[in-house]
Structure formats: C-alpha cells, structure tokens
Amino acid sequence: MNKIEVCLSPKLFDNYTLENKIVVIVDVLRATTIITTMFQNGLYKLIPVKTLDEAKELKEKGFLVAAERNGKKVDFADFDNSPYTFTPEKIGGKTLVYSTTNGTNTINLAKKAKSVILASFLNITEVSNYLSHEQKDVLILCSGWQGDFCTEDSIFAGALSEKLLQNNFISNSDSVNSSIELWNLAKKDLSEYIKTMYQYKRLMTLGMEKIIGYCFKIDVAEVIPVLKGDYIIDLKKIPQF
Amino acid sequence: MNKIEVCLSPKLFDNYTLENKIVVIVDVLRATTIITTMFQNGLYKLIPVKTLDEAKELKEKGFLVAAERNGKKVDFADFDNSPYTFTPEKIGGKTLVYSTTNGTNTINLAKKAKSVILASFLNITEVSNYLSHEQKDVLILCSGWQGDFCTEDSIFAGALSEKLLQNNFISNSDSVNSSIELWNLAKKDLSEYIKTMYQYKRLMTLGMEKIIGYCFKIDVAEVIPVLKGDYIIDLKKIPQF
Numbered sequence: 001m002n003k004i005e006v007c008l009s010p011k012l013f014d015n016y017t018l019e020n021k022i023v024v025i026v027d028v029l030r031a032t033t034i035i036t037t038m039f040q041n042g043l044y045k046l047i048p049v050k051t052l053d054e055a056k057e058l059k060e061k062g063f064l065v066a067a068e069r070n071g072k073k074v075d076f077a078d079f080d081n082s083p084y085t086f087t088p089e090k091i092g093g094k095t096l097v098y099s100t101t102n103g104t105n106t107i108n109l110a111k112k113a114k115s116v117i118l119a120s121f122l123n124i125t126e127v128s129n130y131l132s133h134e135q136k137d138v139l140i141l142c143s144g145w146q147g148d149f150c151t152e153d154s155i156f157a158g159a160l161s162e163k164l165l166q167n168n169f170i171s172n173s174d175s176v177n178s179s180i181e182l183w184n185l186a187k188k189d190l191s192e193y194i195k196t197m198y199q200y201k202r203l204m205t206l207g208m209e210k211i212i213g214y215c216f217k218i219d220v221a222e223v224i225p226v227l228k229g230d231y232i233i234d235l236k237k238i239p240q241f
Numbered sequence: 242m243n244k245i246e247v248c249l250s251p252k253l254f255d256n257y258t259l260e261n262k263i264v265v266i267v268d269v270l271r272a273t274t275i276i277t278t279m280f281q282n283g284l285y286k287l288i289p290v291k292t293l294d295e296a297k298e299l300k301e302k303g304f305l306v307a308a309e310r311n312g313k314k315v316d317f318a319d320f321d322n323s324p325y326t327f328t329p330e331k332i333g334g335k336t337l338v339y340s341t342t343n344g345t346n347t348i349n350l351a352k353k354a355k356s357v358i359l360a361s362f363l364n365i366t367e368v369s370n371y372l373s374h375e376q377k378d379v380l381i382l383c384s385g386w387q388g389d390f391c392t393e394d395s396i397f398a399g400a401l402s403e404k405l406l407q408n409n410f411i412s413n414s415d416s417v418n419s420s421i422e423l424w425n426l427a428k429k430d431l432s433e434y435i436k437t438m439y440q441y442k443r444l445m446t447l448g449m450e451k452i453i454g455y456c457f458k459i460d461v462a463e464v465i466p467v468l469k470g471d472y473i474i475d476l477k478k479i480p481q482f
Contacts, residue, residue, distance in 0.1 A: 147256050
C-alpha cells in the first residue's frame with residue numbers, strides 16, 4: 001500500500017521527505033492548469049523560469065515567452081497567462097519559456113525530488129490513473145498563494161486523494177483528511193464554492209470570470225506534464241512510457 | 242470593522258504583518274490547553290522556554306519545571322504535560338518554567354508581536370469576548386504539529402473565527418473560511434471527529450484518551466493567558482484590565 005501526503009504550501013515543503021515519492025504539483029489558478037493546456041495543445045517543451053530576468057534573457061535568445069506577474073502579462077512576453085492564448089497553431093511542436101508569480105517558483109522548489117509531475121482539474125483522472133499504476137508514495141504539493149494556503153489547490157488535493165484512496169493508497173495525515181473534507185463540500189456545487197475563494201474575488205476584479213471557470217473543468221485533457229531536469233515535457237511522449 | 246486571519250502553521254507566520262494586531266496562539270493538543278488550565282488553577286507566572294537546556298538551567302536555579310518531548314515527561318521535570326497534574330495545591334501562586342515539543346516554540350516565535358494571548362477550547366468564549374472588546378485585527382496562530390498543519394488547531398481557529406464574525410469582524414481569507422468549514426463539520430459530533438485526527442491516534446498509543454477529551458472541553462475556564470515580555474500571566478490579574 002502506498003501513502004498519500006498533502007503539502008498545503010511551498011513553505012511547508014521541507015517538512016516532507018522525498019525518497020521514492022512522486023511529487024504532484026498543483027496550481028489550479030493557474031500555472032499547472034495553463035501548463036496542462038499547453039501540452040494538450042501540442043507544446044513540445046516548456047522551460048519554467050523563476051525570474052523575469054531569466055525569461056527576458058531567453059526571449060533575447062529567440063525563445064517564445066509566456067510571463068505574468070500578479071495576473072498581468074509582462075511587457076516583453078509573447079503570451080499572457082490566459083489558457084485561451086495557447087492555441088495549437090501558436091504553440092504546437094514549440095518550446096516555450098514560462099514564468100508566473102506563484103506556480104513556477106513551486107516547480108523550481110520541487111526540482112529536489114526525482115519524480116515530479118504537474119496536475120490540474122483538467123487532467124486529474126489521467127494523473128490519478130498514472131499514480132495508481134506507478135505504485136509509489138505520492139506527495140501533492142499545493143502552490144498556494146504568496147506562500148500561504150489557498151482553497152483551490154487544497155480542494156484539488158482532496159479530489160486527487162479521494163481517487164487514490166479508492167485505488168489502494170492509504171493516508172494518516174490531517175492535511176489529506178482536511179483536503180478531502182473541503183473537496184466533499186466543494187463538489188456539491190463547485191461553481192458556487194469557487195465564489196467563496198480569495199482568488200476568485202481577486203481574479204474577478206481583473207475581468208477573468210471565463211478563465212476561472214475553465215480552471216475547474218474536470219477531465220478535458222489527457223496529458224501528464226513531467227519535470228525532466230530543467231524542462232517540462234508530456235510524459236506520454238517519452239518513448240519508455 | 243476588524244479583520245480576522247488564520248495562520249495554519251508557525252512556518253507560515255512570516256506571511257503575515259503584525260502591526261495593530263492581537264496574535265492568538267493555539268495548541269489544542271496541548272500547550273495552550275495546559276497553560277489555560279494552569280492559570281485557571283491559580284498559577285501566578287509562566288516562563289516558556291524553547292530548549293531543555295534552558296529549562297534545566299532554571300530548574301537548577303530553583304524554579305518548578307514542566308517539560309515534555311514527544312508527549313513524554315523529561316527526567317528532570319517536576320511535572321509532565323497532563324492537565325491533571327497542575328492542581329491548585331501544587332501551582333497556586335507559583336512561577337513555573339515550561340517547555341514542550343511544539344507549543345513553546347510557537348510562543349517564542351510570536352514574541353515579535355506586541356500583543357499576544359493564548360487560547361484553547363477551555364477559554365474560547367472568554368477569548369472571543371476579550372477580542373470583541375479590544376477592536377483590533379486578530380491573527381490566530383496555529384501551532385500545528387512539527388511545523389505542519391494539524392486539524393485540531395484549525396478547527397479551533399474556525400470556532401473562534403465563527404464567534405468573531407458574529408461580532409463585527411470581517412475576513413477575506415481562504416484559511417479562515419476553510420477553518421470554519423472544518424469546524425462546522427467537526428462540531429456536529431466533536432468526540433467522533435477527534436478520532437479522525439493524526440494526534441488522536443498518536444496520543445492514544447501513549448494512553449492519553451482522557452487527556453484528549455479534556456482538551457476539547459468548551460468554556461470551562463475564565464482566564465486569558467497573555468504574553469508580557471518573557472513571561473505569561475493572566476490578563477485579568479493585570480490591574481489595568
């Protein structure tokens with residue numbers, strides 16, 4: 001039986017050991033949702049970078065760049081952080097540099113782990129099936145918001161934990177239990193529950209209602225973004241998968 | 242209108258500003274429950290210390306010492322960490338040195354704030370009434386377990402937040418909302434809910450069933466332990482209160 005853990009904020013990540021675990025990064029609003037979308041739309045490779053300086057340097061070397069800070073596109077970027085921007089026509093077969101307020105920091109933090117995948121509601125069942133097949137312990141790492149707890153990542157962690165517990169995983173953790181409790185409340189009427197979240201209110205003031213709804217769509221993607229060294233690729237396109 | 246925030250682990254404390262706020266420390270299992278009990282039983286002054294070396298040094302200077310690590314009394318201590326040990330006969334009017342695995346670390350961390358009180362289910366209404374009277378912003382600091390989230394402190398934070406929201410406080414925070422959600426689930430049958438907690442299972446293996454139940458008793462104390470410099474005293478015994 002393999003174990004599930006949920007880390008509710010990147011600042012709590014060093015509470016966890018990493019040996020023989022698969023780390024599952026989630027940032028529902030929006031990094032991992034966007035990244036899932038990118039690969040679903042045929043992206044070949046993603047280079048997550050922490051700072052805008054790194055992003056700008058790679059832009060000058062000829063890479064396509066998507067970058068936002070506090071929900072707004074930075075001036076030199078080719079793309080903002082809307083999932084609707086990353087169409088197959090624009091990114092199919094391409095390599096893209098990506099930097100966001102929250103999500104890419106978490107990705108860089110998770111590089112300590114040997115095995116790291118990225119998840120969102122869009123690919124939750126695909127991710128759950130993969131984890132059930134791998135038979136390793138799972139640590140779900142919530143990106144949170146500005147280093148703190150956020151509801152949307154926690155309910156995702158609850159939803160994924162619930163699926164894994166139905167597939168021979170076990171848990172003895174308060175953060176897993178509480179995430180499942182919150183997910184059970186949320187799933188009764190997800191579109192209403194979203195409205196209670198801090199990020200909903202913040203993103204609504206930026207006019208992002210449609211994008212928020214998109215980020216809670218369940219099972220519309222079949223890709224599994226995986227971190228390989230400094231890059232992210234689609235696990236299913238790796239020959240040995 | 243004053244604001245409520247909930248910090249779910251000491252490791253998240255630096256996400257919060259402290260100006261003009263009252264920090265409310267909670268460690269349901271068991272530091273703040275024990276401290277509430279001590280003052281309820283007439284303790285004059287408590288000296289929380291982080292390390293066992295400090296505790297031992299003060300013991301050698303003639304102080305009474307209560308100290309535990311991982312739920313077990315350390316050898317040189319006069320008291321273990323059971324609330325039943327601190328009887329009025331033994332501690333009434335006395336000064337006591339106190340060191341625990343989790344709780345006293347949180348107390349030392351909170352010393353950065355100007356105004357710090359200690360709360361537990363035992364004195365929750367007393368604390369809520371005091372905070373409602375003070376008209377300052379409130380930051381509830383959960384001690385958690387080994388630097389991570391724990392359910393018992395979160396549901397306490399939810400219970401206290403619920404009371405404050407009925408008294409003109411406001412909140413726009415995911416950790417407040419989620420704590421209230423968990424408290425609403427827990428309060429339906431608190432004695433059953435306790436059994437889902439990691440700490441319940443851990444403390445049961447140490448034979449502490451009776452003590453666990455004690456820690457969730459609501460409104461059996463009228464004291465408000467407050468941090469004044471390096472000491473904790475009962476706020477109600479300060480002349481200007």
